[in-house]
Amino acid sequence: MNGTFVGMPAFPQAAREAVADATLRGNLRHATHTIRAKRAKAVAEVSDWAELREAGKRIKDHTLRHLDRYLVQLEESVTAAGGTVHWAADAEEANRIVARLVKETGESEVVKVKSMATQEIGLNEALLEEGIHAYETDLAELIVQLGKDRPSHILVPAIHRNRGEIRDIFRQEMGEWGRAAPEGLTDTPAELAEAARLHLREKFLRARVGVSGANFMVAETGTLVVVESEGNGRMCLTLPETLISVVGIEKIVPTWRDLEVFLQTLPRSSTAERMNPYTSTWTGTTDGDGPRTFHLVLLDNGRTDTLADEVGRQALRCIRCSACLNVCPVYERAGGHAYGSVYPGPIGAILSPQLRGTQSEIDASLPYASSLCGACYEVCPVAIDIPEVLVHLRERVVEGGPVVRDGNRVVLKPAKGHAAERAAMRAARWAFARPGALRTGQRLASRTRRLHPRTLPGPGKAWSASRDLPAVPAEPFRDWWQRTNGGNTGEGSAK
Amino acid sequence: MNSRERILGRVRRALADAPEDDKPVERGYLRVHGDRGAEETVELLAENLADYRALVHRCSQDELPSVIGRLLAERGAKSVIVPPGLDAAWLSATEADRVEDTARSTPYELDRVDSVVTACAVAIAETGTIVLDGGPDQGRRRITLVPDHHVCVVRVPGQVVSSVPQALERLDPARPLTWISGPSATSDIELDRVEGVHGPRTLEVILVG
Numbered sequence: 001m002n003g004t005f006v007g008m009p010a011f012p013q014a015a016r017e018a019v020a021d022a023t024l025r026g027n028l029r030h031a032t033h034t035i036r037a038k039r040a041k042a043v044a045e046v047s048d049w050a051e052l053r054e055a056g057k058r059i060k061d062h063t064l065r066h067l068d069r070y071l072v073q074l075e076e077s078v079t080a081a082g083g084t085v086h087w088a089a090d091a092e093e094a095n096r097i098v099a100r101l102v103k104e105t106g107e108s109e110v111v112k113v114k115s116m117a118t119q120e121i122g123l124n125e126a127l128l129e130e131g132i133h134a135y136e137t138d139l140a141e142l143i144v145q146l147g148k149d150r151p152s153h154i155l156v157p158a159i160h161r162n163r164g165e166i167r168d169i170f171r172q173e174m175g176e177w178g179r180a181a182p183e184g185l186t187d188t189p190a191e192l193a194e195a196a197r198l199h200l201r202e203k204f205l206r207a208r209v210g211v212s213g214a215n216f217m218v219a220e221t222g223t224l225v226v227v228e229s230e231g232n233g234r235m236c237l238t239l240p241e242t243l244i245s246v247v248g249i250e251k252i253v254p255t256w257r258d259l260e261v262f263l264q265t266l267p268r269s270s271t272a273e274r275m276n277p278y279t280s281t282w283t284g285t286t287d288g289d290g291p292r293t294f295h296l297v298l299l300d301n302g303r304t305d306t307l308a309d310e311v312g313r314q315a316l317r318c319i320r321c322s323a324c325l326n327v328c329p330v331y332e333r334a335g336g337h338a339y340g341s342v343y344p345g346p347i348g349a350i351l352s353p354q355l356r357g358t359q360s361e362i363d364a365s366l367p368y369a370s371s372l373c374g375a376c377y378e379v380c381p382v383a384i385d386i387p388e389v390l391v392h393l394r395e396r397v398v399e400g401g402p403v404v405r406d407g408n409r410v411v412l413k414p415a416k417g418h419a420a421e422r423a424a425m426r427a428a429r430w431a432f433a434r435p436g437a438l439r440t441g442q443r444l445a446s447r448t449r450r451l452h453p454r455t456l457p458g459p460g461k462a463w464s465a466s467r468d469l470p471a472v473p474a475e476p477f478r479d480w481w482q483r484t485n486g487g488n489t490g491e492g493s494a495k
Numbered sequence: 496m497n498s499r500e501r502i503l504g505r506v507r508r509a510l511a512d513a514p515e516d517d518k519p520v521e522r523g524y525l526r527v528h529g530d531r532g533a534e535e536t537v538e539l540l541a542e543n544l545a546d547y548r549a550l551v552h553r554c555s556q557d558e559l560p561s562v563i564g565r566l567l568a569e570r571g572a573k574s575v576i577v578p579p580g581l582d583a584a585w586l587s588a589t590e591a592d593r594v595e596d597t598a599r600s601t602p603y604e605l606d607r608v609d610s611v612v613t614a615c616a617v618a619i620a621e622t623g624t625i626v627l628d629g630g631p632d633q634g635r636r637r638i639t640l641v642p643d644h645h646v647c648v649v650r651v652p653g654q655v656v657s658s659v660p661q662a663l664e665r666l667d668p669a670r671p672l673t674w675i676s677g678p679s680a681t682s683d684i685e686l687d688r689v690e691g692v693h694g695p696r697t698l699e700v701i702l703v704g
């Protein structure tokens with residue numbers, strides 16, 4: 001298929017290159033199939049999965065419906081518990097706030113817990129411009145950072161790397177950043193984990209500033225929650241004197257009790273565990289235990305624009321478990337980089353074009369990065385109907401229409417690449433409104449069916465390169481219906 | 496207009512057309528999975544802890560000091576850190592040096608300690624989880640993080656609940672909480688679980704009672 005198919009420029013190009021990489025496809029297939037089977041087993045263990053999923057959806061919808069109220073409540077409770085709350089309308093403002101807070105401590109390095117929000121805003125790069133080094137401490141993030149690579153999965157950003165590649169990166173790069181990899185490092189996962197432990201320990205022990213995201217923020221109590229496996233999160237959340245958490249405004253849940261739903265559904269959906277090894281919760285600061293200063297940066301960066309879309313706002317229910325990536329046939333083959341965003345896979349295909357708008361080539365192509373098979377919707381622990389949002393966004397790309405960007409109502413123009421598609425739809429509308437013309441056309445098509453080409457000419461060529469054209473029957477349905485009285489005369493269809 | 500007002504204004508405009516929703520969320524899910532007695536709940540806890548590679552031991556209150564002594568000796572621990580409020584009798588049968596955690600001790604000092612012994616706030620059977628809440632017999636969060644060997648004592652059946660909802664009811668969100676389900680692990684290499692990264696790589700849980 002060539003890349004000119006209407007509406008699919010950027011993703012298909014990137015995906016085609018990825019699909020040609022046999023190592024990448026092998027790595028992705030191995031990893032996604034491993035986790036798929038395990039997730040199914042972990043979910044089957046709880047008999048009330050459907051009810052937990054429904055409750056998770058309802059809690060998130062309710063929170064989003066009253067997001068203003070809960071944001072204000074959260075601000076009050078965090079402040080009352082000794083934290084300081086900052087508001088950032090976009091990435092640039094969030095980066096500026098964090099850089100200022102780090103500088104105020106007098107430090108020039110920070111240790112980081114894996115966080116999608118800080119990746120989304122490009123915090124590490126922004127800090128570096130200010131002379132501040134940010135060290136990623138999650139194993140997969142470390143692999144990405146050392147390899148000067150980009151993340152390709154929400155949960156496991158280095159999913160595209162196999163153990164041999166990871167060993168090579170550790171051997172070559174660790175010395176540049178601090179403690180070098182041990183001599184004779186092999187590719188067994190336990191040895192690789194040990195190498196990461198040794199490399200990062202010196203950074204944890206000397207760290208004075210930690211930067212994190214959060215999985216949940218409880219409005220009622222001001223509590224933040226970080227769910228993790230390795231203990232790097234605990235290190236960053238408890239050893240430094242200053243903690244700065246950058247969190248999207250949609251991460252709120254109203255009450256402490258609401259966590260009982262998500263602490264059951266998130267681990268099972270993401271790492272297929274009954275419970276992840278470590279979950280940390282903290283409320284402001286605690287005397288004599290952990291950071292003495294706590295800053296919470298609440299991040300909008302396109303979330304309120306997404307909230308304004310009646311169909312698309314359900315994407316804000318996402319708890320970043322990555323189950324939808326692991327079951328997606330498109331993700332499995334194309335890999336995460338093709339999505340051109342820190343949010344890859346099915347959720348990325350609906351989140352990125354809403355957070356960033358559909359003006360760029362890549363964002364306009366993302367709603368098409370799906371076969372609409374619906375596997376993502378089935379596994380989603382908060383029941384986001386991803387196919388519904390994909391179709392909705394395709395319509396927006398093709399037809400244009402009113403949307404909210406940066407808080408302002410604007411009207412999008414229809415995308416340029418879709419002229420042929422729109423012309424075809426106009427022709428269909430015209431024909432369906434004129435029964436006589438439709439009948440004549442259908443009869444003509446039936447009579448000439450032996451002469452039909454196997455592929456379409458002109459702009460339709462790309463479409464038919466990977467699809468069979470529908471077979472035209474020997475007789476139009478309506479003619480058959482009239483001739484046989486709806487099949488009641490016992491006469492079969494004309495052969 | 497500052498960003499706070501800007502964001503709140505955008506939220507309100509975005510929701511201007513949204514239908515009202517003031518119904519409480521329906522919670523059709525279970526409070527507990529399955530019907531178990533107290534002893535069965537403790538057994539399930541032991542099973543799930545072991546499933547995620549925690550080493551589980553059971554003993555009576557009287558045997559506890561000797562079990563702790565034996566575990567530290569088997570580990571070859573020369574030093575052990577304990578929270579200030581831990582029952583002193585628990586450590587009456589160990590040769591290891593007792594290290595106090597003070598507000599002034601540095602992470603480097605903690606890094607030289609071999610083992611840590613604590614109690615816990617609550618344990619969850621269905622998920623194989625122990626929860627620490629920084630109480631006097633559990634200490635600051637960092638003492639159960641930096642040393643490589645954590646021995647955690649759970650009083651059974653009193654401290655054991657069946658489920659996550661029951662655990663949250665018992666816990667105080669104002670305290671810093673650490674939920675621990677097995678030793679430190681990662682799924683970051685080919686999405687397969689490997690034990691042992693930054694937290695304690697050996698977790699021993701003593702169910703006492």
